[in-house]
Amino acid sequence: TLLSPSTINHRLSMLSVLLEVADLPPHGVRHLSVKGSRRTRRISDGEVEQALAWCAAHAGRQGARALADMIVLALDTCAREGELLGLVWANVRDGTVEFVDTKNGESRTVPLTPRAASILEARRALPAPFSDLSQGRLINLWSDMRKALGLSTDDEFVFHTLRHEGISRLVDRGVNPFVIPAIAGHANITTTQVYAHASLGAMRAAVAPTQGAQQ
Numbered sequence: 001t002l003l004s005p006s007t008i009n010h011r012l013s014m015l016s017v018l019l020e021v022a023d024l025p026p027h028g029v030r031h032l033s034v035k036g037s038r039r040t041r042r043i044s045d046g047e048v049e050q051a052l053a054w055c056a057a058h059a060g061r062q063g064a065r066a067l068a069d070m071i072v073l074a075l076d077t078c079a080r081e082g083e084l085l086g087l088v089w090a091n092v093r094d095g096t097v098e099f100v101d102t103k104n105g106e107s108r109t110v111p112l113t114p115r116a117a118s119i120l121e122a123r124r125a126l127p128a129p130f131s132d133l134s135q136g137r138l139i140n141l142w143s144d145m146r147k148a149l150g151l152s153t154d155d156e157f158v159f160h161t162l163r164h165e166g167i168s169r170l171v172d173r174g175v176n177p178f179v180i181p182a183i184a185g186h187a188n189i190t191t192t193q194v195y196a197h198a199s200l201g202a203m204r205a206a207v208a209p210t211q212g213a214q215q
Contacts, residue, residue, distance in 0.1 A: 041156035043165040054145045066133035074162035076116040078184045087129045108185045167195040
């Protein structure tokens with residue numbers, strides 16, 4: 001599977017509840033261990049370009065164009081896969097997008113970048129922004145794309161890592177750390193710290209003024 005351990009555990013919990021509600025005999029459903037499962041991988045601009053190029057080369061395949069658009073939207077809005085797939089046009093307005101079907105149950109409104117707004121506007125003819133892409137098709141496309149990029153054994157190169165990368169890029173740009181949780185939909189900044197991984201370039205830029213002052 002290309003789903004994150006936390007997503008799998010969430011679904012296993014739902015399965016456990018359903019089995020108990022159905023009053024079935026004791027079951028053996030167990031959660032996955034998430035010890036050491038935190039993602040630290042960054043996705044480079046080069047990898048994003050390769051992924052988009054793969055989607056363009058397979059434009060005749062159902063869902064490939066939508067996947068390319070979702071990759072950009074995930075980076076620019078830090079949205080989860082399910083939030084993008086469940087997006088409706090009523091929640092895309094005035095240069096913003098409102099995510100209602102969120103993991104924590106609380107809606108959030110995120111301003112759109114110019115390229116994200118352009119992508120969504122180009123998809124206006126569809127019943128919903130990503131009605132042409134199902135989760136199953138997204139998983140299959142991502143799997144094939146990952147193999148083509150030579151990353152089939154890279155367990156961290158999954159769609160959800162785009163959310164981590166989007167958040168990390170906000171950190172690289174020096175965005176107010178109290179604003180980032182609002183964009184990401186995190187209840188507190190502690191959760192954001194798990195997602196954010198500053199790049200080496202950002203760290204060098206941070207220490208540059210200090211080095212200059214010492215000289």
